[in-house]
Amino acid sequence: MIPGSFDYHAPSSLDEAIKLLDDLGDDAKILAGGHSLIPMMKLRLVEPVHLVDINGLSDLNYIKEDGGFLCIGAMTRESTLETSELIASKYPILKDTSQVIADPLVRNLATVGGNLAHGDPANDHPATMVALDAEIVVHGPVGMLTGGKRTIFVDDFFVGPLTTALEENEILTEIKVPTPEGKFGAAYQKLERKVGDYAIAGVAAAIQFDGDTCSKAGIGLTNVGPTPVRASEAQDALVGTTVSQEDADKAGELAAAASQPVGDHRGSEEYKRAMVRILTSRAIMQAKERAEGGN
Amino acid sequence: MSKCKTSAEVGGMGHSIKRKEDPRFIRGQGNYIDDVVRPGMVFMDIVRSPYAHAKIKSINTEKALAHPGVAAVITGETLKEYNLHMMPTLMSDTQMVLPVEKVCYQAQEVAAVVATDRYSAADGVELVEVEYEPLPVVTDPFKATDKDAPIIRDDKEGQESNHIFHWEAGDKEGTEEIFNNADVTVKQDIYLPRIHVASIETCGCVSEFDSVTGQLTVWMTTQAPHAIRTVLALVAGHVGLQEDKIRVIAPDIGGGFGGKVPVYPGYVIAIAGSVVTGLPIKWIEDRRENLQADSFARDYHMSCEIAADKNGTLNGLRIKTLADHGYADAAANPSKFPAGMFSICTGSYDFKNAFVEVDGVYTNKPPGGIAYRCSFRVTEAVHAIERMVDMVADEIGMDAADIRMNNFIPKDAFPYKSPMGWEYDSGDYHGALKLAKDKIGYDELLKEQAKKREKGELMGIGISSFTEVVGAGPSKDFDILGIKMFDSSEIRIHPTGKVIARFGTKSQGQGHETTYAQIIAEELGIPVADISVEEGDTDTAPYGLGTYASRSTPTAGAAGAMACRKIKDKSQKIAAHLLEVSEEDLEWEVGKFSVKGVPDKSVTIQEIAFAAYTNHPQGLEAGLEATHYYDPPNMTYPFGSYIAVVDVDRDTGEVKVRRFMAVDDCGNIINPMIVDGQIHGGLAQGVAPALYEEISYDDEGNITGGSFMEYLVPTAMEVPHFETDKTVTPSPHHPLGAKGVGESPTVGAPPAIANAVVDALSHLGVRHLDIPLTPEKVWRAIHKQDAA
């Protein structure tokens, strides 16, 4: 219940924050929403010597469209995403995702950037970002990165459980989601044992149509692997089809085969795999319905 | 429902008076254990074992003691010097306060750190170094009595196995004969897994010892402060504590439900520490400690059989139970009932005969067994009978409501003696089930279900028609550690007609400050607003056995009524004196005595109270007060019928409770609003074990369910909206005709939901499922049938 001791730093600019991380090395952890980190500290599962609080970086809190992308500042709270009209109307999959993260109180502080940077495959945004082919913008020391920043494609961002491509002295600053064009729909379906729990399994599906035919599909899986899983074969199987129920079910089988669930108190491997199959099919059909103007 | 005898302003029985305790709670001005602050107070935190069974090779406290803020580290060796390292359980077994030789469950207390603040205490805990030598672990109760099973309680003289007790009730031979001649027998193993009540407030205490006066004061989250005081006097008498110098204060309690009845080692260590150091010590457990080490509930493996005839008449019942008690029998049942009231398992049905046997065994798990709103194992008994009755109905192709109606004990058969020896006081089981069926539209639901089945949709309807047995209990049968289970009330009326009333029970949210005042208002006509009710301080409250097992209204409530009647008798004498007539010439109407035939010649209870101090009749003592210790002549038997409607997602196994209709009968009702609140809360604590909650252990004794991450307490999204209604069948022996209600819903709800889910899948060939009905469990049942 009581965390170990640490030194607290509250930088007021991005440069200050990066400098602190650079100086302190792996003794430091970033404090954003804190609702993944602080619970771990209270159980003494992690005991950082230094905490770098980036809540003072208020200019990282924004949602805007720019240059063909939806740009979400890393410090955007989940509750902001949940209630944004832009998100609800044009990117409803992000609302699907944010609203099933933990509970309303946690969502008031938890950040989108943190949900990705923590690198936990049980978190919900990673699979959605995979399905959407998101890009992750990271800032670091100028000496290390050209212009002090780099962009990482989502598939390269998640390396292993609780491990991302972020260096010790880098901060995730923005998430870029391609703005859909034409007939497009996306949805996230999560199966949880109760509100507030992590997923038994979760599936994000994003489908681009050319007329009545699927021209591109993105399918990401939550909590059934050491990282979010891209169900590539399932994606490929949808391309060129009209995404009938049969096509969706077939994709579900392939996604289930691609998943690597581990049996635990949330479910056995067999059950989780079966749920990937069901949720993939459901997410695909909901994505299709949205593409056709439905809900 | 009968019309109220008193006006709303007086607020006697039947009025939904707003609660008198609320003004402080809604302002955040409650006084809970962690709000208690004493001058010089220090904090205690506990080092706990990661192993389920291990020898303690060494405990190194050097680093901990060197940490700034840490004042002391207490170990089993420390306590052994005072012979305080072991203590009795409320079931007359023994358990460790702190171990000297070995630990017997994961999260067992191993040492305690005392520090100036809670943060330093937590740091100190991390710095205590314990060396363990793991021992073989016993977690499967079926293997606990194997010849080669390690003996867990090798500290107990004469303990040669892990068997604790064998207990029987009923007629073995007579029942066997029924089974031998039965048309139909149905057999099923039913397991109710270990669960934890998880009140939002965890347990804790503040212990303060004055070495000059020898006075020990302990603020403690306890549902039974007097029993605790006596136990402390008996256990620590040898170190100089005596009962007149022990004061136990139960402050506001954030939920008990049975979890705050046992004496946890943390309390005893804090008390010992406060005596030894002379400092007030506060100990507040955190949630993981609460889930992993405090008393659990259920963990009953029941092998059940019913013998019936082909028309569905239920004739015989047999249940053989293996009870997993953890490493000590600390279940706090009345002493002659090691399996509690389990033999109520013939339920609402007129069985010809029945036989039950229960064997308790030790395993490497925390001790406990009845700490979750269970009425001393009635949850287990009712779950068994209600599931089995459904199975018989299923076997012979009879409707679940019909088989119940055909077998209910009829209304005119009360008082009814069951084959197990319980004398049910009153009941109208047909009335309750009929009302439930009507209110939920049972016949329409059956039609809807049939239509849905044709489309492959899974919908289930489940019934539970339970009979409870509460109000422990009559002195001839019931005691805890030898202390009889009466309860008490002490009522005093002041000169200005205001009342102070104290009781031997202890509310943890049940609203006694309001309901007891309403009893007094009913009896004496004094407005509820003029009555103060106190509980929980052993220095002032009369001796009682506390609040659990729905016993307060049946025992202390009755005591209150009886004390009021003594006061009324004395008031009549004073009234006669004031009105200058003889007592026989007076008649009582709420709040006043008047002369028969001359209604204008009257005197109010307030005037009588004033006169008791200013103008009492010669030969009569002054003052207006009475104490009553009530020994109930019998238990009371609340009952009800619940009907649950569920929809099951075929692909995921998720269960949604679409509707839940609860008809309860708790006899005469004191406060309908509070009764409904008790029912909603109890139903939620019935839905929870039915669908979500479970604590389990692997072969090494590692717990799953030891934090809120895995132990799933339902939120407002999981708990459905409940529909409630009542029938009223008063208890013939209770002074107010009231029965108690708090645990009826936790008893009745889980089998209603289990029956509904099995009903949803029965056409697929599913016969039985154990709770919790997790999505995966339901999914497997569906798909096993599909595959077969």
Add this chain to the structure above:
Amino acid sequence: MATQSITININGEGRTAEIEDRLLLVHFIRDNNGLTGTHIGCDTTHCGACTVLLDGTAVKSCTVFAVQANGREVTTIEGMEGDALHPLQEGFMEEHGLQCGFCTPGMIMSSKHLLDKNPEPTEEEIRWGISGNLCRCTGYQNIVKAVQYASNKLQESTREGGE
């Protein structure tokens, strides 16, 4: 052991103390300032008994460090009553929305934020809005009614204020 001096405005009053960097906000409120209406019910950020408003937003104060609230405004249950009880406090009493009272302050603070954002929530929206607060006593049914009571009362006074 790193410490620093912080000032947090609690219920309109500046509270200053020298505290450890690791001190949780809930302990600053309860132990340093004696405002014990905010409660602790778990250790994994589930139960919500510790809910307070931080700059008007409902948060679990057991999962925020006191230093993070330096210079900011916290509202606890003790700050809800002005000249009269807040309609939520009234609603909990009128509708029997509490039994043991331990989850109640957290429920009220969560509900306050809910009604600020959504003044006329449906039953479903109320249940969703309080899904971060656990209760063991009430089964939530009367808590929903309490929030509806408050919503109605607040809407009434808004309408009256407009006339």
